[in-house]
Amino acid sequence: MKLKNIIADLKVYSRNYMRSTTAIFFVFIFPLILMLLFGSIFSGSSTSAVPLYVQNLDSSGNMSNTFIDTLNSTHFVDITMIPDNVNIRTYISQHSISAALLIPANFTSSYLQGNHVDLVYYNNPAVSTSSVAQQAISVTVQLFNSHFAHQNQTIALLSSSVTTHAANYIDFLIPGLIGLVILTSPMFSMTYIVSSYKKDKIFRQLSLTPLTRSEWFLSKFIWYLIISAISAIMIIAVGVLLFHSSLSLSLYMIPFLVIGVFMFTSLGILAGSISRSEESASVVGNIITFPMMFLSGTFFPIEIMPGWLQSVAHVLPLFYIIDGLNSVTIYSNFSSATLDLVVSIAVAAVIFGLTVLKFNWKEQ
Amino acid sequence: MEQLPAISARDVHKSYGSLKAVDGISFEVHVGEVYSFLGPNGAGKTTTVEMLEGIRKPDSGSIAVFGEMPWVSASKLRGRVGIMPQDFRFIERITPREAIKYYCTLFGVPDKSAELLDLVDLSEVQNVYFQNLSGGQKQKVGICLALVNEPELVFLDEPTTGLDPKARRKIWDLIRKLKEEGRTVILTTHYLEEAQMLADRVAIMDHGKIIIEGSPSDIIKKMGKGRKLVLRYSDTLYKHLADELKLECSRSGENINVSVNSNQDVLNVLEFANQNNIELTSLSLKEDTLEDIFVDLITEQEEAQ
Numbered sequence: 001m002k003l004k005n006i007i008a009d010l011k012v013y014s015r016n017y018m019r020s021t022t023a024i025f026f027v028f029i030f031p032l033i034l035m036l037l038f039g040s041i042f043s044g045s046s047t048s049a050v051p052l053y054v055q056n057l058d059s060s061g062n063m064s065n066t067f068i069d070t071l072n073s074t075h076f077v078d079i080t081m082i083p084d085n086v087n088i089r090t091y092i093s094q095h096s097i098s099a100a101l102l103i104p105a106n107f108t109s110s111y112l113q114g115n116h117v118d119l120v121y122y123n124n125p126a127v128s129t130s131s132v133a134q135q136a137i138s139v140t141v142q143l144f145n146s147h148f149a150h151q152n153q154t155i156a157l158l159s160s161s162v163t164t165h166a167a168n169y170i171d172f173l174i175p176g177l178i179g180l181v182i183l184t185s186p187m188f189s190m191t192y193i194v195s196s197y198k199k200d201k202i203f204r205q206l207s208l209t210p211l212t213r214s215e216w217f218l219s220k221f222i223w224y225l226i227i228s229a230i231s232a233i234m235i236i237a238v239g240v241l242l243f244h245s246s247l248s249l250s251l252y253m254i255p256f257l258v259i260g261v262f263m264f265t266s267l268g269i270l271a272g273s274i275s276r277s278e279e280s281a282s283v284v285g286n287i288i289t290f291p292m293m294f295l296s297g298t299f300f301p302i303e304i305m306p307g308w309l310q311s312v313a314h315v316l317p318l319f320y321i322i323d324g325l326n327s328v329t330i331y332s333n334f335s336s337a338t339l340d341l342v343v344s345i346a347v348a349a350v351i352f353g354l355t356v357l358k359f360n361w362k363e364q
Numbered sequence: 365m366e367q368l369p370a371i372s373a374r375d376v377h378k379s380y381g382s383l384k385a386v387d388g389i390s391f392e393v394h395v396g397e398v399y400s401f402l403g404p405n406g407a408g409k410t411t412t413v414e415m416l417e418g419i420r421k422p423d424s425g426s427i428a429v430f431g432e433m434p435w436v437s438a439s440k441l442r443g444r445v446g447i448m449p450q451d452f453r454f455i456e457r458i459t460p461r462e463a464i465k466y467y468c469t470l471f472g473v474p475d476k477s478a479e480l481l482d483l484v485d486l487s488e489v490q491n492v493y494f495q496n497l498s499g500g501q502k503q504k505v506g507i508c509l510a511l512v513n514e515p516e517l518v519f520l521d522e523p524t525t526g527l528d529p530k531a532r533r534k535i536w537d538l539i540r541k542l543k544e545e546g547r548t549v550i551l552t553t554h555y556l557e558e559a560q561m562l563a564d565r566v567a568i569m570d571h572g573k574i575i576i577e578g579s580p581s582d583i584i585k586k587m588g589k590g591r592k593l594v595l596r597y598s599d600t601l602y603k604h605l606a607d608e609l610k611l612e613c614s615r616s617g618e619n620i621n622v623s624v625n626s627n628q629d630v631l632n633v634l635e636f637a638n639q640n641n642i643e644l645t646s647l648s649l650k651e652d653t654l655e656d657i658f659v660d661l662i663t664e665q666e667e668a669q
Contacts (some may be wrong), residue, residue: 008469012458019457019493200453204419205509208447209470210439362419 001218005211009219017189017223027185027227031177031235038299039243042169049075052133053092053100055082061108068103070143076136088122098124099133111144124304170243174235175325176298178253181231182260183296183318186224187268187289194272194359195281207361217269217359225261232257247329255341256328260321263348266355267317273358292318297326317351320344368431370395370517370548371416376425378411385411387572388425393550393565395516398543400551400559402654403569404662409552410450410521412569416550417447417519429517443471446515450522450552452506454494460505461490467512480508485534499526507538517548525554536562556655568658570665580654587661588652593622593630596646601637609636624649 017023052071058064072079082091088102102120104110110117121137197203206216232253239245271288275281295302295309296318302310313319324340327333371393378386386408393399401409414420415427418434418441427433432440454463464477481487484504489497494505503523510518520539524532539562542549553559559566560580567577576583595601597620605622606613609632612623624630630649637644 004472005470008466012455012462012466015462016455016457201449201451202453202455205449205452205454207419207438208417208442208445209467210442210472211470 001212001215002210005215006219006222009211009216010223013219014223017227023189026188027181027231028234031181031231032238034180034299035173035177035235035238036242038173039170039239042173049078050132051080051097051099052077052136053080053082053095053097054103055084055086055088055091055100056103057084057105058103058107059084063108063111064103067107067140067144071136071140074136074139077133092122097122101133101137124301168246170239170245171247171330172301172326173299174239174245174247175329176322177235178228178232178257178325179260179296179318179322180293180298181228181235182257182321183264183292184289185228185231186220186261186265187271187285190220190265190268191272191275191281191285192278194269195275195278198272199278203361213359213361217265220269221262221265224265225258228257228261248332250328250332252328252334252337253325256321256324256337256344259341259344259348260318263317263321263344263351266348266352269359270351270355273355273360292316295319297322317344317347320347367395369393370397370430371399371550372426372428373412373416374426376412376415376427377423378408378415378420379423384572386415386422389569389572389574390425391567391574391577393548395548396543396546397564398539398549398551398562400553400563400566401569402553402556402559402566402658407569408572409569413519413521413550413552417445443513444516445519446510446513446517447519448503448506448510448521448523450525452503454502454505454509456495457493459491459493460486460497460501460508463494463505464508464512467509471513473513476512477508480511483511483538484508485531500528500531503527504531504535507535515547517550518542519550521552522554523551524558532558556653556658560654566654568661570662571669575661575665583657584652584654587657589623591624591649591651593624593633594646594648594650595620595622595633595644598642600640601642604636604640605633609633619646 054068054071056064056068068079071077082088082100088100091097092100100122102122104117104119106115107117107119109115119137119141121134123134236245236247236249239247267288268285271284272281275284291312295305295313296316297313298318302313302319305313320340320343324337324344327337327340369392371391373392374390375388376386376390377384377388389408389412401412403409411420415422416429416434418429418438421435427435429441430444434441458466460481461477464480465475468475468477477490478487481490484507486501486504486508489501494502497505503526507520507523510520523539524535527535536558539549539551551559551563563580565577565579566583567574568583569575576587578586597615597618602613602615602620605611605620611629611633614621622629622633624633634644636642
């Protein structure tokens with residue numbers, strides 16, 4: 001393998017790519033349009049109070065009532081109580097509730113004794129108002145932690161024991177759109193390129209030069225890595241600057257970018273290789289790409305989909321890339337991200353193996 | 365010591381399913397020779413050339429290019445062989461100059477884009493995207509790329525198809541130049557006069573077989589029907605020529621073709637016309653061309669099928 005061949009091929013390929021306005025639009029502009037669209041629809045700043053359902057299982061404790069009163073006084077939320085004799089999850093799904101808070105039975109006693117206590121916040125990150133409610137709860141929790149802890153020294157650890165599970169929609173949209181770019185930029189163009197190179201006998205032409213298949217593949221992989229990285233940086237920049245995303249950026253996002261681009265560059269080549277014509281290549285490409293685009297947690301979390309559709313999502317390779325990116329950027333849950341990465345590497349290895357078998361430059 | 369032939373093929377077969385594309389052909393191409401494959405569409409020319417190029421694998425028989433088997437040793441031969449495929453296509457939004465520079469890097473030779481573009485008259489469009497070039501200009505880019513590595517053996521598969529007359533002449537000059545430089549050229553073409561003019565030897569193929577091989581002049585001498593006199597047809601003239609002068613005549617449309625074996629035959633016809641007051645409105649003397657022989661041979665083959 002010669003570096004000079006890879007660089008020469010990369011130069012020619014990137015020039016050809018950058019001279020296509022369609023390609024540039026889909027890689028750099030389209031994700032930003034989607035972000036502006038979805039971001040504005042779901043993250044619009046609402047000034048009126050947002051609905052919050054509260055189930056208080058600590059009915060005898062006065063601290064829980066004080067907590068609810070304080071929460072109410074923020075004027076950010078419009079509180080509706082959930083009866084304490086129902087299952088909160090069932091109630092949420094029956095009433096299509098997007099934000100609900102569960103105060104556990106031991107809230108007052110634990111709080112006064114300075115023991116660990118969890119507040120559980122059920123929310124739908126796809127609904128923008130849920131993040132407003134979450135912020136109101138956070139403020140109240142902080143207030144309780146600082147204010148009451150100072151008065152009563154025995155409850156010093158309370159602040160770290162209150163947990164909420166919430167994410168802003170835009171924080172969720174950013175990894176999804178990065179996943180979308182990782183999927184679509186290599187998939188669409190590789191499927192087309194491979195089938196049209198086959199038709200125009202350009203592979204045959206290249207097979208007569210010292211350029212090898214591996215060098216050609218590597219130059220494509222490097223190219224899509226570069227443009228996906230640039231596109232990802234643009235998505236993050238717009239998310240942070242325009243939508244004030246509080247995403248936690250980490251170097252651990254890079255392995256997902258690398259393995260994702262590798263996987264979909266291979267898959268695009270494979271789809272182009274097994275298709276007999278340009279037309280069938282575009283059909284095969286779309287059949288592979290479109291379900292993945294919508295069902296892998298790109299625009300909304302898969303948790304809001306019906307169970308059977310969630311099972312479908314779990315067999316889509318893109319799901320593990322996006323889930324991994326979510327684990328890193330939203331939840332900072334690196335063990336879950338590692339598992340996603342291992343699955344992605346295994347899937348990429350299988351796809352790459354098939355590509356090596358099916359992608360030939362010569363004809364028998 | 366006798367020089368190794370550039371190409372040596374022995375009893376080569378290649379089938380696609382039940383179709384015998386190449387059916388047991390043998391030939392040799394000498395170093396420095398322009399060798400041309402002729403034949404109707406589907407005769408097996410392109411399959412033959414592709415097997416020589418190492419792009420297709422023969423089913424049986426042996427092929428040696430500079431002593432190497434092209435299917436096995438394609439990488440060894442790459443530096444010595446240049447190939448311009450039929451109906452050449454390249455990456456859409458790359459200019460001729462960029463394409464040549466790319467090939468120069470791959471082959472590890474200094475950039476010779478200016479020289480090659482000049483050679484085929486492409487300098488004016490050197491910065492135009494490949495997709496916007498005319499058919500002929502695209503072919504010329506293919507020729508440039510085939511010549512990047514200074515090949516000893518050049519395959520040109522229908523290099524002048526779709527070119528205007530001026531551009532065709534330019535390519536003919538180029539092929540002559542390649543020959544002068546001592547390179548071996550394999551030329552496939554539809555234009556018989558092109559092969560007659562440029563090729564040292566030709567092989568006429570049909571139904572996967574070589575039906576005749578040799579230099580154009582030898583083939584004409586061997587297969588041609590000699591000279592013929594072409595006159596405007598009239599009933600009296602035809603009757604007299606056939607019955608009284610006992611010449612072999614045939615009618616072809618508006619004309620009578622008279623086979624002549626000597627100059628005396630020509631004089632006899634003219635004298636006869638003069639004596640009988642027959643006004644000759646058109647008269648020409650012709651020798652069979654490679655094209656006439658080609659058409660005859662292919663027709664014979666088809667009738668024999």
